[in-house]
Amino acid sequence: MDKPPERYDAHLTDFKGIAYIEGIDRYQDLYTRSIEDVEGFWAEQAREYLSWEKEWDSVLHYDFEAGNVEWFRGAVLNASFNCLDRHLGKGDNRVAYYWEGDDPAESRQVTFRELYRQVNRFAGVLKSRGVRKGDRVVIYLPMIVELPVAMLACARIGAVHCVVFSGFGSEYLTDRIRDSRARTVVTADGSSRGGSIIRLKENVDHAVQRCPDVDTVIVFDRCGLKPALDGRREIWWHEAVAQPSIPDHVAPEPMEAEDPLFLLYTSSSTGRPLGLVHTHGGYLLYAAMTTHLSFDLKPHETFWSTPDVGWITGHTYGVYGPLLNGLTSVLFEGVPRYPDFDRYWSIVAKYRVNKFYTAPTVIRLLAQHGTENVTKHDTSSLKLLGSVGQPIDPEAWMWYHQYPGRGVCPIIDTWWQTESGGHMITPLPGVAAIKPGSCSFPFMGVDPVLIDPDTGDEVRFPNQEGALFIRKPWPGMARTAFEDHERFRETYFARFPGLFFTGDAAKRDEDGYYWITGRIDEVINVSGYRMGPAEVEAALVLHPQVTESAVVGFPHRLKGQGIYAFVTLAAGSSKSDKIRKELIDLVRTKIGPIATPEAIQWADGLPKTRSGKVLRQLLQKIAAGNFDNLGDTSIISEPAIIENLIRERMGIDAS
Numbered sequence: 001m002d003k004p005p006e007r008y009d010a011h012l013t014d015f016k017g018i019a020y021i022e023g024i025d026r027y028q029d030l031y032t033r034s035i036e037d038v039e040g041f042w043a044e045q046a047r048e049y050l051s052w053e054k055e056w057d058s059v060l061h062y063d064f065e066a067g068n069v070e071w072f073r074g075a076v077l078n079a080s081f082n083c084l085d086r087h088l089g090k091g092d093n094r095v096a097y098y099w100e101g102d103d104p105a106e107s108r109q110v111t112f113r114e115l116y117r118q119v120n121r122f123a124g125v126l127k128s129r130g131v132r133k134g135d136r137v138v139i140y141l142p143m144i145v146e147l148p149v150a151m152l153a154c155a156r157i158g159a160v161h162c163v164v165f166s167g168f169g170s171e172y173l174t175d176r177i178r179d180s181r182a183r184t185v186v187t188a189d190g191s192s193r194g195g196s197i198i199r200l201k202e203n204v205d206h207a208v209q210r211c212p213d214v215d216t217v218i219v220f221d222r223c224g225l226k227p228a229l230d231g232r233r234e235i236w237w238h239e240a241v242a243q244p245s246i247p248d249h250v251a252p253e254p255m256e257a258e259d260p261l262f263l264l265y266t267s268s269s270t271g272r273p274l275g276l277v278h279t280h281g282g283y284l285l286y287a288a289m290t291t292h293l294s295f296d297l298k299p300h301e302t303f304w305s306t307p308d309v310g311w312i313t314g315h316t317y318g319v320y321g322p323l324l325n326g327l328t329s330v331l332f333e334g335v336p337r338y339p340d341f342d343r344y345w346s347i348v349a350k351y352r353v354n355k356f357y358t359a360p361t362v363i364r365l366l367a368q369h370g371t372e373n374v375t376k377h378d379t380s381s382l383k384l385l386g387s388v389g390q391p392i393d394p395e396a397w398m399w400y401h402q403y404p405g406r407g408v409c410p411i412i413d414t415w416w417q418t419e420s421g422g423h424m425i426t427p428l429p430g431v432a433a434i435k436p437g438s439c440s441f442p443f444m445g446v447d448p449v450l451i452d453p454d455t456g457d458e459v460r461f462p463n464q465e466g467a468l469f470i471r472k473p474w475p476g477m478a479r480t481a482f483e484d485h486e487r488f489r490e491t492y493f494a495r496f497p498g499l500f501f502t503g504d505a506a507k508r509d510e511d512g513y514y515w516i517t518g519r520i521d522e523v524i525n526v527s528g529y530r531m532g533p534a535e536v537e538a539a540l541v542l543h544p545q546v547t548e549s550a551v552v553g554f555p556h557r558l559k560g561q562g563i564y565a566f567v568t569l570a571a572g573s574s575k576s577d578k579i580r581k582e583l584i585d586l587v588r589t590k591i592g593p594i595a596t597p598e599a600i601q602w603a604d605g606l607p608k609t610r611s612g613k614v615l616r617q618l619l620q621k622i623a624a625g626n627f628d629n630l631g632d633t634s635i636i637s638e639p640a641i642i643e644n645l646i647r648e649r650m651g652i653d654a655s
């Protein structure tokens with residue numbers, strides 16, 4: 001395969017006269033204004049992108065040292081109104097979702113009008129079950145239309161949705177129901193992925209047994225599994241929405257701009273998952289604007305963001321961003337390999353998708369299965385390809401550009417995070433040459449700073465790596481961790497007073513392009529999914545023969561990073577493949593398949609400081625097979641442990 005060009009600039013001509021933001025000068029004008037006149041700029045955008053029931057008294061208040069941020073104080077709006085009601089009337093026959101089932105024989109179209117109808121009825125059901133403004137509702141559904149319906153119904157009545165990825169197991173679900181103190185769970189009997197059925201309701205049963213406060217479980221009949229419902233707490237979706245007492249219209253609840261819209265749990269480097277809180281005002285504005293500009297989406301175009309709605313990408317670019325802009329998008333229940341590795345491209349051809357957004361790990365997987373899978377389909381509708389979740393390597397860039405992109409689609413490499421709500425650093429089509437592997441320039445309002453970890457000063461030279469911080473608030477940022485503001489402040493604002501810590505490192509080259517070099521905390525990025533070591537460790541030690549474990553990320557060809565577990569067994573246990581398999585099964589059922597360790601290494605002991613802290617950086621190097629430069633090992637309480645670990649590591653095949 002050819003190497004990618006150092007600079008790709010054909011899109012400057014291809015998007016000429018088309019792009020919303022044309023040319024570097026226009027971008028620079030807008031960007032400068034967004035930084036110098038923060039309030040004026042965002043007030044203008046807020047009027048442009050959203051309908052407000054009442055405008056704000058002031059645009060921005062913040063105190064980064066305390067981790068406090070408030071946008072559009074005094075303003076009132078509703079997310080569901082902005083996604084649906086305001087598109088009614090002319091043009092509401094437009095398709096909101098082309099839904100494509102796991103089984104290619106199943107598909108369905110839902111117009112804006114139909115979505116509006118379903119959201120209203122489901123909002124009525126939630127109300128009839130006593131769900132009120134501010135209550136949390138856990139949504140544990142596969143990629144079916146009912147997932148956005150449930151989210152928007154919550155938003156309509158001011159309830160706070162908390163979507164849990166349907167690929168997560170019962171333990172994860174339990175933790176999230178507990179932490180969010182949700183009393184309502186919306187789920188399905190099962191989900192169909194890659195031809196097999198996952199029994200979601202069984203996971204909910206396990207979870208609800210341990211969450212006595214849950215008083216309502218609404219079950220959508222997706223797979224015809226017909227689980228017995230208890231009838232008091234558990235109700236069928238289809239029966240509930242058909243009740244004559246359920247109204248066709250539920251008035252959208254007036255929400256303050258800073259009222260929470262949703263909670264989304266994400267992994268941090270230590271401890272339990274963090275329930276990040278996103279708001280009605282700022283988040284929606286940022287979702288609408290980044291969707292519109294980063295993908296340069298036009299009203300007649302069809303968009304497809306492949307990541308599951310259970311992740312932030314699905315929230316922002318699968319639900320809120322497209323709907324706020326009144327756009328048509330694809331919602332796909334299945335996986336890229338089923339029935340065959342051409343599935344994505346057959347869907348692109350079927351719906352004439354114009355802009356497509358996925359993760360590099362998917363591209364690497366598909367590239368392994370030949371070009372035929374792409375070329376046998378007509379992908380000529382594609383004009384732009386987005387990338388998210390991980391750095392995109394040159395081979396993946398080139399394959400993506402040449403095959404699905406037919407050598408004419410620019411690749412928009414968007415860097416952002418669950419915390420940021422939307423794109424932070426990204427190329428914009430038609431603005432400037434793209435450098436493959438770089439996420440280019442900051443989005444409007446984003447003021448990145450690189451800090452030298454040794455000196456604590458701002459990085460001075462081009463191409464010098466630094467920890468990536470953000471200097472100013474942007475509307476899409478998370479406001480707090482659910483009922484734990486102190487943890488939020490400490491995680492993001494305590495490293496460097498006055499700056500927001502992203503957890504990533506980056507370089508800025510001589511032309512001002514940013515290059516993300518990876519996490520500098522202990523968060524592991526598996527196939528663009530974020531995992532915290534502590535969560536996997538907690539699952540491993542549930543095994544009766546495990547006394548201790550330490551989990552780190554290591555370089556993995558397809559996934560970016562894989563999970564590598566060091567496990568100490570109780571004295572007398574045999575280090576057998578049987579236990580290894582039990583451990584893998586344990587992680588898969590407790591957390592979910594994405595947390596499956598790629599390698600498990602038996603460790604007679606873990607390297608710790610005298611005060612008992614596990615030296616993870618050292619373990620990361622051992623897991624990577626990188627034994628030179630292990631750093632200062634004199635601080636370890638039992639140095640012989642390292643030799644043992646290295647010896648064991650050499651016998652393991654991990655790549």
Ligand code: WT7
Binds near residue numbers: 387415529
């Ligand atoms: C972490 C955030 C952004 C939504 C999906 C993941 C890594 C994300 C890129 C990119 C290099 C990237 C970072 C970031 N990341 N996008 N384009 N290039 N790295 O959201 O689960 O919150 O993970 O993903 O390390 O901090 P998330």
